[in-house]
Amino acid sequence: MQSWLPIAPDSDFSIHNLPFGIFSDERPARAGVAIGDWVLDLAAAYALDLFPHYPEAGGVFRKPVLNDLMTLGREFSDYVRKTVQHALCEPGSVLQQYAGHLLIPLRDVQMHMPMKVGNYTDFYSSEEHAFGVGQLFRPENPLFPNWKHLPVAYHGRASSIVVSGTPVRRPWGQVGQKDGNPAFIPTNALDYELELAFVIGKDSVFGRPVPVGEAEDYIFGVVLFNDWSARDIQRWEYQPLGPFTSKNFASGISPWIVTWDALQLFRVPAPAQSPAPIPYLAANPRTNFDLSLSVSIKPEHGEESVVCQTNARHLYWTAAQQIAHHTITGCNLQTGDLLATGTISSRELTGKGCLLEATVNGQQRIQLANGAERRFLEDHDVVCMRGFGQKENVRVGFGELRGKILPAISA
Amino acid sequence: MQSWLPIAPDSDFSIHNLPFGIFSDERPARAGVAIGDWVLDLAAAYALDLFPHYPEAGGVFRKPVLNDLMTLGREFSDYVRKTVQHALCEPGSVLQQYAGHLLIPLRDVQMHMPMKVGNYTDFYSSEEHAFGVGQLFRPENPLFPNWKHLPVAYHGRASSIVVSGTPVRRPWGQVGQKDGNPAFIPTNALDYELELAFVIGKDSVFGRPVPVGEAEDYIFGVVLFNDWSARDIQRWEYQPLGPFTSKNFASGISPWIVTWDALQLFRVPAPAQSPAPIPYLAANPRTNFDLSLSVSIKPEHGEESVVCQTNARHLYWTAAQQIAHHTITGCNLQTGDLLATGTISSRELTGKGCLLEATVNGQQRIQLANGAERRFLEDHDVVCMRGFGQKENVRVGFGELRGKILPAISA
Numbered sequence: 001m002q003s004w005l006p007i008a009p010d011s012d013f014s015i016h017n018l019p020f021g022i023f024s025d026e027r028p029a030r031a032g033v034a035i036g037d038w039v040l041d042l043a044a045a046y047a048l049d050l051f052p053h054y055p056e057a058g059g060v061f062r063k064p065v066l067n068d069l070m071t072l073g074r075e076f077s078d079y080v081r082k083t084v085q086h087a088l089c090e091p092g093s094v095l096q097q098y099a100g101h102l103l104i105p106l107r108d109v110q111m112h113m114p115m116k117v118g119n120y121t122d123f124y125s126s127e128e129h130a131f132g133v134g135q136l137f138r139p140e141n142p143l144f145p146n147w148k149h150l151p152v153a154y155h156g157r158a159s160s161i162v163v164s165g166t167p168v169r170r171p172w173g174q175v176g177q178k179d180g181n182p183a184f185i186p187t188n189a190l191d192y193e194l195e196l197a198f199v200i201g202k203d204s205v206f207g208r209p210v211p212v213g214e215a216e217d218y219i220f221g222v223v224l225f226n227d228w229s230a231r232d233i234q235r236w237e238y239q240p241l242g243p244f245t246s247k248n249f250a251s252g253i254s255p256w257i258v259t260w261d262a263l264q265l266f267r268v269p270a271p272a273q274s275p276a277p278i279p280y281l282a283a284n285p286r287t288n289f290d291l292s293l294s295v296s297i298k299p300e301h302g303e304e305s306v307v308c309q310t311n312a313r314h315l316y317w318t319a320a321q322q323i324a325h326h327t328i329t330g331c332n333l334q335t336g337d338l339l340a341t342g343t344i345s346s347r348e349l350t351g352k353g354c355l356l357e358a359t360v361n362g363q364q365r366i367q368l369a370n371g372a373e374r375r376f377l378e379d380h381d382v383v384c385m386r387g388f389g390q391k392e393n394v395r396v397g398f399g400e401l402r403g404k405i406l407p408a409i410s411a
Numbered sequence: 412m413q414s415w416l417p418i419a420p421d422s423d424f425s426i427h428n429l430p431f432g433i434f435s436d437e438r439p440a441r442a443g444v445a446i447g448d449w450v451l452d453l454a455a456a457y458a459l460d461l462f463p464h465y466p467e468a469g470g471v472f473r474k475p476v477l478n479d480l481m482t483l484g485r486e487f488s489d490y491v492r493k494t495v496q497h498a499l500c501e502p503g504s505v506l507q508q509y510a511g512h513l514l515i516p517l518r519d520v521q522m523h524m525p526m527k528v529g530n531y532t533d534f535y536s537s538e539e540h541a542f543g544v545g546q547l548f549r550p551e552n553p554l555f556p557n558w559k560h561l562p563v564a565y566h567g568r569a570s571s572i573v574v575s576g577t578p579v580r581r582p583w584g585q586v587g588q589k590d591g592n593p594a595f596i597p598t599n600a601l602d603y604e605l606e607l608a609f610v611i612g613k614d615s616v617f618g619r620p621v622p623v624g625e626a627e628d629y630i631f632g633v634v635l636f637n638d639w640s641a642r643d644i645q646r647w648e649y650q651p652l653g654p655f656t657s658k659n660f661a662s663g664i665s666p667w668i669v670t671w672d673a674l675q676l677f678r679v680p681a682p683a684q685s686p687a688p689i690p691y692l693a694a695n696p697r698t699n700f701d702l703s704l705s706v707s708i709k710p711e712h713g714e715e716s717v718v719c720q721t722n723a724r725h726l727y728w729t730a731a732q733q734i735a736h737h738t739i740t741g742c743n744l745q746t747g748d749l750l751a752t753g754t755i756s757s758r759e760l761t762g763k764g765c766l767l768e769a770t771v772n773g774q775q776r777i778q779l780a781n782g783a784e785r786r787f788l789e790d791h792d793v794v795c796m797r798g799f800g801q802k803e804n805v806r807v808g809f810g811e812l813r814g815k816i817l818p819a820i821s822a
Contacts, residue, residue, distance in 0.1 A: 119570050124652060144650045149593050150585055154652035155566040155659070159530050159745050160617060169618045171740030174561050174689065182560050184689045206571060206661075207580045209820075230740070239555045241535060241565035242653020248566070249740035250617075278585065278595045329582030329641070329660035334570050409620075
């Protein structure tokens with residue numbers, strides 16, 4: 001595919017991608033598709049009759065979230081993408097004729113939360129991460145007995161999920177001390193967690209499990225996810241019901257939802273599972289996506305340093321297994337829900353998806369450019385996550401997920 | 412206050428109560444207020460100009476959830492209640508003139524979820540319950556070291572919260588076995604949890620803790636809450652991130668939101684706390700509500716038996732403390748969120764708010780009428796929760812929260 005629009009070969013937003021998002025300029029927030037350095041205004045394109053097969057669907061492009069658009073199903077979003085793809089390749093198309101009106105430079109728009117998140121669930125699907133964290137606290141037995149039998153997860157906080165660029169304030173909280181009493185301090189162990197999140201695009205039925213073989217039908221697309229965590233608060237609060245305030249202050253997502261269709265080229269077999277999972281979790285084939293992921297830290301007056309490089313292909317539990325497990329009791333999924341993978345790590349020392357692992361719970365320091373070091377995040381640090389698939393000359397990426405740490409509220 | 416409408420003296424829906432809910436008859440779901448054996452159709456009352464101080468507010472009564480009504484603030488809902496109260500007492504009021512049109516028998520309406528729940532958080536605020544459950548699994552040290560320093564909680568699943576009357580299917584899940592491998596079975600340890608849930612009626616700001624002294628301003632009202640639980644699934648899955656599928660299949664709420672204003676008469680001092688909480692949790696006065704709570708079980712072919720009688724007055728952590736802790740990191744609350752108390756138990760053997768406690772994790776049986784017994788719930792059991800405050804001749808109650816157990820989906 002070759003477009004009349006100049007698109008850099010290393011652009012995350014190639015003609016093969018065309019992710020959906022919500023943007024605004026001087027006009028209100030509405031739906032768009034990213035292409036190269038531009039956003040295509042879908043509401044304006046609809047008004048020019050670019051999508052004739054769905055003459056009634058125009059309203060979904062003018063909404064400030066994509067939930068209604070997703071509700072129309074992947075048939076609809078695939079049609080929109082294919083139509084845009086075609087128009088971007090066809091010289092003299094309406095899109096090209098009105099390019100000045102329909103294509104807005106990305107640098108001139110503000111991105112918003114792409115969806116209203118109903119519920120957000122965070123899994124723990126990377127064996128390298130679960131083993132790595134387990135080793136810190138239970139060296140004799142890093143994985144709990146349940147870990148290889150089910151995708152462990154917890155329900156997270158949806159209200160505080162924010163779009164890339166939203167700064168995050170260092171939270172206060174209770175932290176355990178040697179004398180058994182907690183201190184009340186701004187966290188000293190602020191961390192990121194590099195994850196992917198699957199965006200649910202279809203409601204499931206209350207009381208009915210989703211079979212693992214049908215699970216992927218419920219996924220609209222994927223975003224990068226940063227599950228900000230305060231490790232010292234987490235350690236004190238998490239027993240017996242799991243993490244709460246240590247993770248509820250903010251989670252970040254990348255603004256562009258890369259569609260399920262755009263990711264198919266990057267399918268790879270998932271790692272073999274032993275023991276074999278219980279049939280409701282046994283998919284054949286089991287696949288992941290070959291997506292390169294990275295994290296960088298940029299100190300306030302310093303240079304940006306990449307501190308993690310890993311890949312989503314190694315996840316032990318797949319998206320389909322996560323969904324099958326989530327719904328096995330009859331719990332219903334809703335359009336706009338997010339199912340995150342949990343921190344994605346690899347075996348390499350440079351492939352740890354959070355500082356807890358990379359610094360061995362703050363006992364070691366990681367090196368940044370120009371002699372800077374970190375145990376955990378410092379005020380004014382900017383954390384940036386990136387991810388993309390590349391197969392020969394086809395690249396499909398997420399763009400950036402950025403968040404800056406603001407100092408704690410003063411006492 | 413004396414109404415021209417005949418209201419039974421033991422009605423939960425006295426003239427002092429006037430809770431808000433969403434009901435439908437042959438016409439679509441809309442807002443109403445319960446009074447005695449009737450529901451007052453607020454949309455119809457508005458059309459008859461019953462609420463002249465808010466001439467623009469009519470739309471909120473026609474919505475199928477109360478979120479927009481709550482967003483108008485407690486000033487608005489208090490005005491509506493006071494106006495209705497006055498009209499119910501004033502002979503010849505418009506309400507009396509059009510009573511046949513405005514008041515619909517409760518038995519003729521269908522109740523619906525009163526709000527769209529954004530996020531639901533379940534606390535663990537009853538010391539008697541936390542101690543009782545802790546004793547089962549850690550007799551030497553029932554309360555974790557954090558328990559007296561903060562209100563322990565976890566984020567629950569909001570999509571599967573259902574209104575009273577919705578049947579609940581016995582879920583399948585993984586259950587640990589002696590050989591270390593899980594069995595995949597319908598739960599053998601299906602349980603209820605008797606709770607209250609505070610309904611949030613005002614958004615808080617992302618990044619800003621809500622001070623404990625202002626926390627109650629965020630509460631619109633209170634409902635009964637049943638956090639259905641599968642204990643055997645919970646035991647296998649909960650480490651290290653807390654309960655997940657064992658509680659995500661369903662939670663029940665009572666359909667009528669009893670307003671914060673209506674509960675004020677039942678304020679009582681909360682139990683003293685030792686050690687003294689950290690200042691952000693230190694409210695003065697700290698109060699609970701004197702509300703009698705009960706649970707009954709009715710087997711398919713048997714009689715209803717009350718199996719628990721307790722009271723909300725003993726909660727160790729109050730609603731204000733729950734909110735202050737929830738937001739201390741900057742996590743934002745949203746209108747429609749639910750903050751549940753966790754199981755409410757008392758010291759007495761008859762005051763255990765769940766079967767896990769009442770049957771010592773299924774090791775003992777509780778007795779029902781006519782020789783029936785239960786370790787955990789059986790198929791076709793109907794669980795009914797009730798709650799009310801009574802002060803002299805003033806009664807304010809929640810009505811009933813019912814749920815019937817359906818057999819598991821066949822294998």
